[in-house]
Amino acid sequence: MKTPADQSDTPLNARAARVRYRHAEGSATRLRLLADAGGALAVDGNQATALAIILGKALELLSVEDGVLLFVKDDGLHVYAGQGPVPPVGARLAVNGALRTLLQDRQLPLVRQDVQSSLRIGREKTVGLEVLIPLCFGGKNVGALALISARQVPSPHADDLATLQILGTMLAMALLVTSKPAARISGNKAAELKTLTARELQVFSLMPRGLTNAAMAEQLGIATGTVKIHVERILHKLDLRDRTQAAVCAADYGLDA
Amino acid sequence: MNEDDLLSSRVLIIDDQPANLRLLEDLLTREGLTHVVSTTDAQRALDLYAAFDPDLIILDLMMPELDGYAVLEQLKRRGDPYDYRPVLVVTADATMEAKRRALSLGAKDFLTKPFDTIEAMLRVWNLLETRALYRRLQVLSPGEPLAPIRFQSRPLAEDTITRRLEGTETDPDYK
Numbered sequence: 001m002k003t004p005a006d007q008s009d010t011p012l013n014a015r016a017a018r019v020r021y022r023h024a025e026g027s028a029t030r031l032r033l034l035a036d037a038g039g040a041l042a043v044d045g046n047q048a049t050a051l052a053i054i055l056g057k058a059l060e061l062l063s064v065e066d067g068v069l070l071f072v073k074d075d076g077l078h079v080y081a082g083q084g085p086v087p088p089v090g091a092r093l094a095v096n097g098a099l100r101t102l103l104q105d106r107q108l109p110l111v112r113q114d115v116q117s118s119l120r121i122g123r124e125k126t127v128g129l130e131v132l133i134p135l136c137f138g139g140k141n142v143g144a145l146a147l148i149s150a151r152q153v154p155s156p157h158a159d160d161l162a163t164l165q166i167l168g169t170m171l172a173m174a175l176l177v178t179s180k181p182a183a184r185i186s187g188n189k190a191a192e193l194k195t196l197t198a199r200e201l202q203v204f205s206l207m208p209r210g211l212t213n214a215a216m217a218e219q220l221g222i223a224t225g226t227v228k229i230h231v232e233r234i235l236h237k238l239d240l241r242d243r244t245q246a247a248v249c250a251a252d253y254g255l256d257a
Numbered sequence: 258m259n260e261d262d263l264l265s266s267r268v269l270i271i272d273d274q275p276a277n278l279r280l281l282e283d284l285l286t287r288e289g290l291t292h293v294v295s296t297t298d299a300q301r302a303l304d305l306y307a308a309f310d311p312d313l314i315i316l317d318l319m320m321p322e323l324d325g326y327a328v329l330e331q332l333k334r335r336g337d338p339y340d341y342r343p344v345l346v347v348t349a350d351a352t353m354e355a356k357r358r359a360l361s362l363g364a365k366d367f368l369t370k371p372f373d374t375i376e377a378m379l380r381v382w383n384l385l386e387t388r389a390l391y392r393r394l395q396v397l398s399p400g401e402p403l404a405p406i407r408f409q410s411r412p413l414a415e416d417t418i419t420r421r422l423e424g425t426e427t428d429p430d431y432k
Contacts, residue, residue, distance in 0.1 A: 021361030025330040032327075060303075063335040154338065 030163040051081040064149035071143035128152040133164045137172035203230040208251040269311035270295035271302045273320040299323035312388045318348040329362035341391040343384040
C-alpha cells in the first residue's frame with residue numbers, strides 16, 4: 001500500500017523527478033525575490049535605494065539587463081528607479097502606447113517581443129523583450145515596473161510573471177504610503193480644515209510628532225499657554241476627543257510630511 | 258580533437274571554502290589549463306559568469322546564502338537554452354537526494370568529496386571536449402542559429418523561412 005508521500009519520494013521516472021526538482025527550485029528563487037523585496041522595504045533607510053535594489057532583483061529573476069520603475073504622481077508618470085539605457089530617476093514620461101494600455105486598469109502584465117520600446121533612451125529602440133508589470137493597488141494602477149532585454153530571450157515563465165505581479169502590488173503600496181497624495185483629503189475634510197486659522201493649522205500639523213505643548217511652542221516661537229489654547233480650539237472645531245485622536249487625524253490628512 | 262583548443266578552455270570554480278578552491282586550481286593548472294577563475298561568493302558568481310563566459314563551471318553545493326542548487330537555477334534562467342555550458346558539481350553531500358536534485362537542475366556531472374583527483378580531471382576533460390565540439394559547430398555555421406525556428410527572433414526566423422522557400426535549405430525540425 002503506497003501513500004502519496006511514498007509516491008512523491010519515489011517518482012515514476014527521471015523525467016517526472018526532473019520536473020519536480022526544477023519546479024521546487026524555481027519556487028525557492030521566486031520566494032527569495034519577494035523576501036528580498038520585503039526586506040528592502042522593511043528596513044528604515046533611503047527609499048530610493050530600496051527601490052533600486054528591488055528593481056535589480058526583479059531584473060535578475062528574468063535575467064534581463066535594463067529596467068525602469070514608474071509611478072504616477074501629480075498626474076504624471078515619474079521614474080523612481082532605473083537600470084541601463086532608460087530615462088533617469090526623476091524624469092517625467094509621456095504616457096502612450098503600451099504604457100497607456102497597461103495603466104488603463106489592466107490587471108495583467110504585458111509581455112511583448114521584438115518591439116520598439118518607448119522606455120529606452122538612445123537611437124536603438126528595438127528590444128527583444130519588454131515586460132510591463134502594473135503596480136496595482138485597490139483596483140487602480142498607480143505605475144509600472146518595466147523589465148527590458150535588448151537581445152532575444154524567451155518569454156518569461158507564467159509563475160515568474162505572477163510573482164512579479166505580487167511585487168508590483170508591494171511596490172504600489174510602498175510608493176502610495178510615502179507619496180501621501182493630496183487626493184486623500186476629500187471635500188468635506190478640506191472644508192473642516194478651512195475652519196482652522198493659520199496658527200492652528202501649524203499646531204495641528206505638528207501634532208503627529210507627539211511633541212509636548214512646550215516643545216511645539218519652542219518650534220513655533222510662541223508661549224506654551226498659547227499652544228494649549230490652540231490645541232483646545234482644534235479639538236473643538238474638528239470634533240475630536242483628545243490629542244491622540246487629533247494626531248491620528250492630522251496624519252490622515254497627510255499633514256505630518 | 259586538438260588538445261591545444263582544450264587547453265585554452267575557461268573554467269570557473271565556485272566554492273565557499275578557499276582550501277577547496279586552491280585544490281581544484283592546483284589540479285587544473287597541473288593539467289595545463291591556464292584560464293581558471295574562482296570565487297567563494299556565490300552571489301558574485303553570476304556576474305563573473307556573465308563577464309568571464311566560462312566553458313565549464315565547477316560548483317560546490319553547500320554554500321551559505323545562495324547554495325549550489327540556487328546557482329544552477331540562476332544559470333538556467335540566465336543561459337541560452339540552446340547553448341551547451343556544462344556544470345560539474347563537486348560536493349561532500351553524498352546523499353541520493355543531492356545527486357538527484359543537482360542532476361535535475363542541469364548539472365552535467367556529479368562528484369562526491371573526497372574524490373580521486375585523476376577521475377575528477379578525466380571528467381573535466383570529457384566535459385571540455387563536448388564543449389569544444391559545440392563551439393566548433395558554432396564556428397562552422399556562423400549565423401546559423403542552433404535553436405529551432407519557433408524559438409528564433411522574428412527577423413531571423415523570416416530569413417530562415419525565406420531560405421527554405423528558395424529551396425536552399427531543409428528544415429531539420431520539420432516533422
